[in-house]
Amino acid sequence: MAPVGQIFANYWPKYSSANVAIVLSSLALIGIAWAWTIDRATFERAETVATAIKQNENLALAFEEHTVRTIKGVDQAVLFVKNQYEEHGLKLNIGRMIENGVLDASLFNFIGITDEHGNVALGSHEFKPTNVADRESFKVHRQNNDNEMFIGKLNLGRITHEWAMPMSHRINKTDGSFVGIVYAAVVPEYFTGFYQKADVGEQGVVTLIGLDGIVRARRAGKKSSFGEDRHDSKLFAEQAKRRNGNFLGEGKADGVVRFVSFRTLTEYPLIVVVGTSEAETLASFHERKRSYYMNAGFASAIVVIFTAFMMAALSRRKRTQEVLEQSLQRVQALSERVMKIQQEERDRIARELHDELGQTLTALKVNLQMLEPHCAEGEAEGHLTEALMIAGRALEQVRGMMLDLRPPGLEDLGLAVVLEWHLARQAEAAGWDSQFETTLPGRLRPELEMACFRVAQEALTNVMRHAVAKQVWVALGLDAGEVRLSVRDDGDGFDVALVPDPSPTGGFGLIGMQERVRQTGGRLAIHSAPGRGTEVRASFPCEPAGGREADANAQTHA
Amino acid sequence: MNTAAIRVVLADDHTLVRNGIRALLEKIQGVEVVAEAADGREALELIEAKRPDVALMDITMPGLNGIETTADIKRRFPQTRVLILSVHSAGDFVSQALRAGASGYLPKDATPMELESALRAVVSGETYLSPKVSGDLVDRFVRSAGVGQSPLELLTPRQREILQLIAEGHSTKQIASRLNLSVKTVESHRALLMERLGIHDTAGLALFAARAGLVERDR
Numbered sequence: 001m002a003p004v005g006q007i008f009a010n011y012w013p014k015y016s017s018a019n020v021a022i023v024l025s026s027l028a029l030i031g032i033a034w035a036w037t038i039d040r041a042t043f044e045r046a047e048t049v050a051t052a053i054k055q056n057e058n059l060a061l062a063f064e065e066h067t068v069r070t071i072k073g074v075d076q077a078v079l080f081v082k083n084q085y086e087e088h089g090l091k092l093n094i095g096r097m098i099e100n101g102v103l104d105a106s107l108f109n110f111i112g113i114t115d116e117h118g119n120v121a122l123g124s125h126e127f128k129p130t131n132v133a134d135r136e137s138f139k140v141h142r143q144n145n146d147n148e149m150f151i152g153k154l155n156l157g158r159i160t161h162e163w164a165m166p167m168s169h170r171i172n173k174t175d176g177s178f179v180g181i182v183y184a185a186v187v188p189e190y191f192t193g194f195y196q197k198a199d200v201g202e203q204g205v206v207t208l209i210g211l212d213g214i215v216r217a218r219r220a221g222k223k224s225s226f227g228e229d230r231h232d233s234k235l236f237a238e239q240a241k242r243r244n245g246n247f248l249g250e251g252k253a254d255g256v257v258r259f260v261s262f263r264t265l266t267e268y269p270l271i272v273v274v275g276t277s278e279a280e281t282l283a284s285f286h287e288r289k290r291s292y293y294m295n296a297g298f299a300s301a302i303v304v305i306f307t308a309f310m311m312a313a314l315s316r317r318k319r320t321q322e323v324l325e326q327s328l329q330r331v332q333a334l335s336e337r338v339m340k341i342q343q344e345e346r347d348r349i350a351r352e353l354h355d356e357l358g359q360t361l362t363a364l365k366v367n368l369q370m371l372e373p374h375c376a377e378g379e380a381e382g383h384l385t386e387a388l389m390i391a392g393r394a395l396e397q398v399r400g401m402m403l404d405l406r407p408p409g410l411e412d413l414g415l416a417v418v419l420e421w422h423l424a425r426q427a428e429a430a431g432w433d434s435q436f437e438t439t440l441p442g443r444l445r446p447e448l449e450m451a452c453f454r455v456a457q458e459a460l461t462n463v464m465r466h467a468v469a470k471q472v473w474v475a476l477g478l479d480a481g482e483v484r485l486s487v488r489d490d491g492d493g494f495d496v497a498l499v500p501d502p503s504p505t506g507g508f509g510l511i512g513m514q515e516r517v518r519q520t521g522g523r524l525a526i527h528s529a530p531g532r533g534t535e536v537r538a539s540f541p542c543e544p545a546g547g548r549e550a551d552a553n554a555q556t557h558a
Numbered sequence: 559m560n561t562a563a564i565r566v567v568l569a570d571d572h573t574l575v576r577n578g579i580r581a582l583l584e585k586i587q588g589v590e591v592v593a594e595a596a597d598g599r600e601a602l603e604l605i606e607a608k609r610p611d612v613a614l615m616d617i618t619m620p621g622l623n624g625i626e627t628t629a630d631i632k633r634r635f636p637q638t639r640v641l642i643l644s645v646h647s648a649g650d651f652v653s654q655a656l657r658a659g660a661s662g663y664l665p666k667d668a669t670p671m672e673l674e675s676a677l678r679a680v681v682s683g684e685t686y687l688s689p690k691v692s693g694d695l696v697d698r699f700v701r702s703a704g705v706g707q708s709p710l711e712l713l714t715p716r717q718r719e720i721l722q723l724i725a726e727g728h729s730t731k732q733i734a735s736r737l738n739l740s741v742k743t744v745e746s747h748r749a750l751l752m753e754r755l756g757i758h759d760t761a762g763l764a765l766f767a768a769r770a771g772l773v774e775r776d777r
Contacts (some may be wrong), residue, residue, distance in 0.1 A: 388746070395667060
């Protein structure tokens with residue numbers, strides 16, 4: 001990430017808009033990936049939980065049926081023994097009934113009958129004299145004369161010495177008075193044995209609990225227990241609201257969080273409870289979730305790396321562009337410098353021509369002219385006239401060179417006047433018909449006048465060199481804040497596309513014109529076709545020069 | 559008008575030219591060169607000392623140039639007339655010189671005759687512009703400036719003769735045989751006179767000759 005950080009630091013301020021776009025789209029991609037992942041995980045968790053709860057409910061239902069069937073089975077056995085006892089009295093042999101298969105003993109470990117004082121009178125096993133008058137079941141039946149079965153709390157059998165749940169009925173005489181109870185001691189494991197058949201996981205729990213809050217049978221994992229008082233647990237808070245339901249709760253004994261389903265039995269004061277550990281239920285989901293998150297993380301990393309690459313590439317491109325722009329600027333600066341040097345050199349040569357050669361020739365001519373009165377006849381006249389001619393021509397040539405190098409009067413008289421004069425001079429030399437038009441209202445900035453003049457001069461030079469023209473039109477005008485120059489001829493013309501740029505002869509002229517126009521921020525266009533003449537059009541953006549020149553012009557006109 | 563000599567101060571930074579002009583001036587009757595200056599400042603000092611009638615002034619001089627010197631002269635010594643002598647024969651500097659207060663404008667290669675005409679014109683208060691500089695361009699800027707003498711006086715008698723013959727329609731060959739000159743000499747004369755008059759074609763010459771009364775217009 002270090003190079004990415006560096007790239008940020010170096011290029012963020014310069015190219016922020018492009019980088020902002022890249023970073024935002026990357027963040028959007030990462031956001032979408034994570035939103036999908038989290039949504040998926042949430043959905044799968046809800047589905048897993050719903051499935052687990054459904055399964056718990058089904059188990060609770062099955063556990064309820066199992067419990068009811070077991071209790072009914074025990075109840076039938078107890079009622080059968082009661083009937084037999086009422087019929088046969090103390091002659092009844094319960095042990096034999098079991099041996100004969102009349103009585104199914106698989107549901108309990110002891111079944112017995114007491115007298116009205118609580119002394120055990122008959123039993124499925126042999127026993128020493130035992131009194132159970134202090135037991136809850138006995139007390140309940142002695143008090144309540146009804147035909148209901150009573151399911152007591154677990155207690156340690158005085159005969160069997162095993163923990164068991166007593167289920168009992170009251171026995172009456174024919175007159176309805178109490179003569180004792182018949183009871184069966186049911187082993188709690190019988191109920192929770194159901195657990196072995198149902199898969200509720202390592203930390204699952206199956207509980208049978210009375211409405212009195214006392215656990216009748218509980219199995220958590222491999223551990224069985226009973227007798228605990230749970231009347232203040234979350235189960236009873238939930239059960240108070242509805243008979244059957246589900247909740248997520250923490251086991252009081254072991255601290256395991258479980259999805260719990262409970263059902264309250266309709267015929268007996270009992271609740272069946274099935275719980276599965278949340279951790280176990282969600283284990284596979286958590287595994288899947290981890291893989292989803294890893295995928296999302298991987299995708300995010302790829303996006304980040306891709307973003308870094310893109311930004312690095314972008315910054316490289318920007319750098320290349322900068323380098324290009326810099327070299328372009330250098331080239332332009334160089335060409336400006338070349339033109340400036342050229343102008344300076346021209347000025348210098350023009351000065352030398354004027355100061356030295358021009359003056360010398362002038363002196364020569366003056367001296368020659370002084371000879372005129374003395375050489376009015378004969379051979380001397382011919383030679384003097386010829387010498388004067390030659391001196392005059394030389395002076396004209398120097399003057400012409402000077403004018404080409406440094407257009408005189410441009411500063412004093414302005415572009416329009418000097419250009420018209422230059423056109424006239426060229427037209428005379430080349431034998432053109434020339435037309436000059438101007439709608440320039442006043443003077444322009446000196447650099448602009450110079451640039452415009454030079455472009456026109458170059459264009460006219462090109463006409464002279466290449467065009468074979470009869471007519472030449474030059475027009476100057478001001479339009480929409482631009483100075484417009486047009487130099488047109490009726491000469492040969494050429495195919496604009498075929499002129500190689502830096503052609504050694506005329507091409508440099510085109511480049512020179514283009515460069516001058518570019519330096520003033522203007523445009524240059526060349527229209528031509530073979531046989532149709534040529535037009536050079538240049539436009540320069542301008543603001544007219546101040547009032548001084550305009551006033552001076554007005555004065556001169558007056 | 560042979561009362562007093564015209565006193566002249568000559569200012570030009572080129573000794574060769576200055577010597578030539580001085581020699582030329584000395585040949586003219588009634589003209590006296592009272593001092594020579596190599597630049598504008600020197601010229602001003604000399605003018606202050608000598609109070610000449612005319613200052614013959616070059617334009618391009620080191621230090622103070624001719625135009626600025628002219629303006630100074632007109633401000634400080636208004637009685638001294640300034641006649642500009644310049645290699646710039648075109649109209650470029652003419653308007654500036656006249657605006658600065660110059661009374662006349664001559665090319666440096668002016669003939670002795672033209673120089674004399676110019677001197678006399680400015681001394682008598684007129685403005686003198688050489689035909690060479692009073693072409694179209696100058697016309698536009700200096701309409702009011704008059705030309706004192708007839709341009710015909712700028713020509714030598716031989717040149718006047720040839721001009722007339724040209725205007726009458728004679729060819730160069732005919733003129734040469736009539737005047738017993740070589741064709742080349744006639745051609746040279748013709749070119750010189752055209753230059754001196756500031757006229758560049760035969761039609762213009764014919765028109766000029768008719769106006770000057772050398773030939774009758776109807777012909």
